[in-house]
Amino acid sequence: MTTIKIHNSKTRRKEVFEPLDPENVRMYVCGPTVYDRAHIGNARPVIVFDVLYRLLRHVYGEEHVTYVRNFTDVDDKINARAAESGRPIAEITAETTQWFLDDMGAVGALEPDHMPRATAYIAQMIAMIETLIDKGHAYAAEDHVLFSVGSYAQYGALSGRSVDDMIAGARVEVAPYKRDPMDFVLWKPSSEDLPGWESPWGRGRPGWHIECSAMAYEILGESFDIHGGGNDLTFPHHENEIAQSCCAHPEGDFARVWMHNEMLQVEGRKMSKSLGNFFTVRDLLDNGVPGEVIRFVFLSTRYRKPMDWTDEKRAEAELHLRTWFRSTENTQPNPDVSELIRALINDLNTAGAISVMHSYQSRGDYGRLRAAMDLLGFPKAEEVDWFRGGTEMASFSDLADSADVLWPLVNRWQHLRDRKEYTEADDLKRKIENAGLKLSVGAAGPNVERLDSYDPTKLIDLI
Structure with a gap:
């Protein structure tokens, strides 16, 4: 057991x-x-x-x-x-x-x-x-x-x-x-x-x-x-x-x-009507934020730590889920998600579970990714529409126009780091950042920040 x-x-x-x-x-x-x-x-x-x-x-x-x-x-x-x-x-x-x-x-x-x-x-x-x-x-x-x-x-x-x-x-x-x-x-x-x-x-x-x-x-x-x-x-x-x-x-x-x-908290402050940062779940849903995005943001922080809802985290969640849905659509689930279970049985480490799912994505293990998404309560790709090409969300980040190019590169970078191939990882990171992006790694996986110099056309030659 x-x-x-x-x-x-x-x-x-x-x-x-x-x-x-x-x-x-x-x-x-x-x-x-x-x-x-x-x-x-x-x-x-x-x-x-x-x-x-x-x-x-x-x-x-x-x-x-x-x-x-x-x-x-x-x-x-x-x-x-x-x-x-x-x-x-x-x-x-x-x-x-x-x-x-x-x-x-x-x-x-x-x-x-x-x-x-x-x-x-x-x-x-x-x-x-x-x-x-x-x-x-x-x-x-x-x-x-x-x-x-x-x-x-x-x-x-x-x-x-x-x-x-x-x-x-x-x-x-x-x-x-x-x-x-x-x-x-x-x-x-x-x-x-x-x-x-x-x-x-x-x-x-x-x-x-x-x-x-x-x-x-x-x-x-x-x-x-x-x-x-x-x-x-x-x-x-x-x-x-x-x-x-x-x-x-x-x-x-x-x-x-x-x-x-x-x-x-919301943007680093206690949620309060007097501060103007009080909103309901229905407010988010009615403003175009899908429930699975809300869920992703919540699970990216361990339950015993204070959680901060920010617009940046919401945008990152949209990007990650867009990639995951595209990768797992019409994919048969592989029920062997032992890595994910090892994270969850350790005091419900959902942030660790999200990291495992990033690993599944980066190494192309889409069957396990689909099974992990099922276990963590995310909908099947076939049940949602917003992630598909040409269907942009009103709240989607400015990075979305290059998501098909950017996130496979970010996932490749993360995969190289997971395999401790740091020379290759650093070389890829340098090339990505030359396009005007800043890469970092948080508890929920890779983070991407767009700089004023961002030029998505510089990423195409890296694919």
Whole structure:
């Protein structure tokens, strides 16, 4: 059996992944709150864990992997959107849920095996809250139910911070009914104009954290293999999930492995509406950027490193994919992609996998390249049109007019370097750069920068 190694956020080290049951490998990933379009940062965990899902299915078999990603469809942001728009909450959540599925499908993400909606699991949440109260880990106060953080000695183990540090660094809600400032809400009352369900504590709705605990337990059991999400969820959401789940079901481990992806920036800056660099996945798609280009840019950075979306990376992705599609069209896949798998089983090294695919391209191994593209979730060349001759993308880089000439040369240069034939590689690089280009190598493979002196006609004699 292929050995996968994963960096476990809980233990802070890379570990050999050993599923509880190889016949039923189970993974839970926190999904979106459905009140608006998914912004570009929301797509990162979707793509990261989609690749992990594909890898697990490749190693253990499709029928032996269960992937759960939830939809939060009861939330104060949803309530606010309904109040602003005058539209029913159910209509808003149904629409935005489908938007999310459509947009994530466009970037190549498979749909998980289960996509539970929070509102369909209210009874299970109430039952878990009752269990926590019975065991002394929660208490009712002024129509609220709160989890008693002090009742769980391991609180803070995931984030690695003491309770005092968390109080100092977090915006903790101050409320007179709390026994401790760190206690968090499991259930809260609802006024008549807000969604609500009958409970032993009156009409109300669940707190955010209890949702994932109840849905994970109901679908995956008291112990499962992997829990994933963005690192912005480590505290308080995932910390609180662990506390309430382990206290409600101490016979289990909840999630044995925790995986967190780093955040996304745009052109080196945090994405923000105030900075004018905030955009959604749909914005990119509607402006002519194919989903597979978005996917390529994301996979070019390892999931535990901050990712920077730039127009230069988008243009490079378009160039690389154009070459790959042209090379693999009507090509039979060669399923022996062991080099690619070696990269992925090393803590999901997608940047390394992209480099392997560049190597396949440079040595003309188009069957393996096609199989690798399939495994990483890229569409088949026959399913897309934009890469074919004469069909330029509106957003394509200025280098595109010479892509048919340039990229075979760049791939030849990279292949010579891979074979350590450095004299020949340096000679070819010098000739390419004499045409007004600058070559370099990044984590995702060769990079090309066009200088003011660029003259594509000087490349033709090199073919």
